Amino acid sequence: MTDEPAVASPNKKSDLAIRTVTGIALIFVAVACLVYGNDPFWALLTAAALVMLAEWCGLIAAPRWQMWLALVGLLAALTLENIHVEVPPTASWHTLLAATLTVGIFTRSARVSAGMLYAGLPVLSLFYIHEQYDGIDLSFWTLAIVWATDIGAYFSGRTFGGPKLAPVWSPNKTWSGLIGGMIAAEAVGMGLTYVLHVQMRLAVLAGILAVAAQMGDLFESQMKRRAGVKDSGKLLPGHGGVMDRLDGCVPVLCIVALIVASGYL
Numbered sequence: 001m002t003d004e005p006a007v008a009s010p011n012k013k014s015d016l017a018i019r020t021v022t023g024i025a026l027i028f029v030a031v032a033c034l035v036y037g038n039d040p041f042w043a044l045l046t047a048a049a050l051v052m053l054a055e056w057c058g059l060i061a062a063p064r065w066q067m068w069l070a071l072v073g074l075l076a077a078l079t080l081e082n083i084h085v086e087v088p089p090t091a092s093w094h095t096l097l098a099a100t101l102t103v104g105i106f107t108r109s110a111r112v113s114a115g116m117l118y119a120g121l122p123v124l125s126l127f128y129i130h131e132q133y134d135g136i137d138l139s140f141w142t143l144a145i146v147w148a149t150d151i152g153a154y155f156s157g158r159t160f161g162g163p164k165l166a167p168v169w170s171p172n173k174t175w176s177g178l179i180g181g182m183i184a185a186e187a188v189g190m191g192l193t194y195v196l197h198v199q200m201r202l203a204v205l206a207g208i209l210a211v212a213a214q215m216g217d218l219f220e221s222q223m224k225r226r227a228g229v230k231d232s233g234k235l236l237p238g239h240g241g242v243m244d245r246l247d248g249c250v251p252v253l254c255i256v257a258l259i260v261a262s263g264y265l
Contacts, residue, residue, distance in 0.1 A: 019239060020238075021237075022236055022237050023238075023239070029044070034130070034139055034140060034143075035136060041130065042127075046079075046081075048246065049074060049078060049119045049120060050074060050078075051233070051235065052242050052243050052246065053070055053115050053118075054067060055232040055233045055242060056115035056118060056223075056232075056243065057070065059224065059226075060111045060112070062107075066103075066107040069103055069106060069107065070115060073100065073102065073103050073116060074116050076095055077092050078120070081127045089131075092124055093124060096117070096120045096121070099116065100117055100120075101113070118250060121254055122250045122251075123253075124257075125257035126139060126257075128260070129253070129257055129260060132260060134197035137196040137197045138198060140192075141189070141196055142209075143249065145188065145209050145213070146209075146213050146249050147188075148181075148185045148188035148189070148206075148210075149214065150248060152180040152182070152210075153173075153177040153180055153181030153184075153214065154177070156179065156184075157172070159176075159180075160174070161174060162174050162175060165177065165218070166221075169218050169225060170218055170221035173214075173218065173221075177214075178210075178211070181213070182207040185206045185207055186203075188206070189202075189209075190203050190204075199265055201264065201265070202259065202264075202265055212251040212252050212255055213248030213251065216247045216248045216249070216250045217248050220232065220244070220247035
């Protein structure tokens with residue numbers, strides 16, 4: 001999500017309304033799948049990962065055969081996360097790495113392989129988080145941090161403006177937006193510890209996770225800038241593509257999964 005100038009035109013107000021409706025709908029679907037069943041949760045995450053990879057291949061102008069080969073490899077890894085498939089817990093991770101290496105050899109494209117990791121690692125990380133004790137709470141908390149960062153950065157950037165954060169990559173992002181996102185993430189992260197089973201020692205890291213989310217956003221902005229496009233896709237009204245909506249989730253999910261695996265919690 002990008003920061004906007006302090007003064008919004010009627011068109012931008014209309015865009016904000018569309019973004020808001022779409023954003024609320026996406027959050028509702030994500031929470032419903034998170035809470036109400038393993039099959040919907042797996043289906044949503046798998047679909048999101050495959051679309052992200054397709055959008056990545058579009059941004060780097062990969063040939064179609066390379067994209068489809070990468071999609072098959074990614075799907076093979078994600079299929080092993082389905083609750084109806086009985087395999088060792090690490091099988092999907094090993095499969096993703098093996099598929100990534102295989103696709104890299106066949107396509108001779110490190111960028112296509114990188115896209116498989118970009119789309120696959122955060123999704124596998126969320127599966128891993130979800131599998132923990134109180135995993136639903138922890139998963140929701142992690143996603144809420146990214147949502148709070150996006151919202152805080154958007155409105156703080158609109159209100160205060162100021163120096164640009166990374167004008168070469170994303171001319172609309174500001175330092176005030178980053179700070180606003182960090183404050184919002186920390187407030188939400190702390191507040192949710194009172195209603196969710198999430199430890200305070202993780203909540204104090206919410207501000208750092210907000211920085212990671214913004215870095216994920218900047219990375220995708222740089223990719224779009226190099227590709228000469230405004231959005232990674234057109235699937236989501238007001239948001240563009242799935243990468244545009246989930247770019248901040250990519251580093252945050254991976255970091256939280258690493259924190260959980262480290263035994264910090």
